[in-house]
Amino acid sequence: MKDKKIEKDHLYWKLFSTCFVISMCTFGGGLVIISMLQKKFVEELEWIDHEEMLDLVAIAQSCPGVMAVNSATIIGYHLAGIPGAILTAFGSILPPMIILSVISVFYKQFRENRIVALILRGMQAGVAAVLIHLSFTMSKTALEDRKILSIALFAISVVGVAFFGVDVIIAILFCGIAGGISVLYESRKQEKGKHI
Amino acid sequence: MTYFQLFLQFFLIGAFSFGGGLASMELIRQRVVAQQGWLTNSEFSDIISISEMTPGPLGINIASFVGVRIAGIPGTIISTCSYVLPSIFIVITISWIYYRYRTLKGVQGVLKGLRPAIAAMVIASALKLTCNAFWGSVDTIDLPATNLVAVAVCALMLVLLHKKKVSPVQAILCSGLIGAVVYGVTGL
Numbered sequence: 001m002k003d004k005k006i007e008k009d010h011l012y013w014k015l016f017s018t019c020f021v022i023s024m025c026t027f028g029g030g031l032v033i034i035s036m037l038q039k040k041f042v043e044e045l046e047w048i049d050h051e052e053m054l055d056l057v058a059i060a061q062s063c064p065g066v067m068a069v070n071s072a073t074i075i076g077y078h079l080a081g082i083p084g085a086i087l088t089a090f091g092s093i094l095p096p097m098i099i100l101s102v103i104s105v106f107y108k109q110f111r112e113n114r115i116v117a118l119i120l121r122g123m124q125a126g127v128a129a130v131l132i133h134l135s136f137t138m139s140k141t142a143l144e145d146r147k148i149l150s151i152a153l154f155a156i157s158v159v160g161v162a163f164f165g166v167d168v169i170i171a172i173l174f175c176g177i178a179g180g181i182s183v184l185y186e187s188r189k190q191e192k193g194k195h196i
Numbered sequence: 197m198t199y200f201q202l203f204l205q206f207f208l209i210g211a212f213s214f215g216g217g218l219a220s221m222e223l224i225r226q227r228v229v230a231q232q233g234w235l236t237n238s239e240f241s242d243i244i245s246i247s248e249m250t251p252g253p254l255g256i257n258i259a260s261f262v263g264v265r266i267a268g269i270p271g272t273i274i275s276t277c278s279y280v281l282p283s284i285f286i287v288i289t290i291s292w293i294y295y296r297y298r299t300l301k302g303v304q305g306v307l308k309g310l311r312p313a314i315a316a317m318v319i320a321s322a323l324k325l326t327c328n329a330f331w332g333s334v335d336t337i338d339l340p341a342t343n344l345v346a347v348a349v350c351a352l353m354l355v356l357l358h359k360k361k362v363s364p365v366q367a368i369l370c371s372g373l374i375g376a377v378v379y380g381v382t383g384l
Binding site: 023024025033055059060062063064065066068069070074077078082085086089096097099100103104105107111118119120121122123125127129130132133134135138139141150153154158160161162168171172176177178179182183 | 252256330369379
């Protein structure tokens, strides 16, 4: 216990600095950051074991928001309570915040440069392609259970959001509630089946 | 008032961003572009490109960028922090439940239910940003004025993404280079 107290400052600093460095050096989103966090906290520092890490990642994926920040927050919470959670979250949002603030300030000059403007214009087609591709993969996952409920929710959401400008938040709440009710209904049905 | 709007909009975006970076683009676009007019659709597409090439998650990058543009450094601090605030709160609550009960069954059920909404969201943003790339606007489709270069590059990238499994970053970089050369040479 005494050791833990002495190490507390060290722990806080380590949590903050690790998340700061990982967030600053990692390109390419969520899963990459999670594998870096795993390498550091599970393999190098051995503060978390493998099994637990899997569950922590599952929680991070279930929560709204950015998966990388969520994972860092859970690790912080797990190792040092609420102060730890705040430190790791802050450590991971600080680098992108600084970088994008700088870009934002120079965006106008940046955009007016002829070559940059041409590149960014070309990239709009690439962004479109990435989103179209993601649409297909996401639709496939959404419909893979082949249930009427999923198909109906999917059809209603697509038409509503894409063509009638329905607020995405409403679509999410609607589908979340419908999904929750169907899970409840199914688990009840299963329980009844057991009794018979 | 601006500070409050920044806080409110990004808090809502943060609370409902399910499914990761690109999946929540339509949620952000509806609020930041369509409702508040903080960015144009083209600027929004630019930010996605820039974000893919700078470290850090997409949502945070957009929050930081918009914050600075609307209200300077205080703006960026407000928008970025309010964006992650709901998830920090929810993450801590769920971890607490997890350590107490060691199960996440109910949570996973609701999440599965969300999938159709998330897919719908991606489709909507794909439609809007594709229209923007092809016709320079999200709600007018003017067939004679189609940007054929964009259509060709987009089709090529789709094939690469699907068949060669290139990453989104590679696809966006590649389309930027091709686009710059073609637009530069033809002077379109």
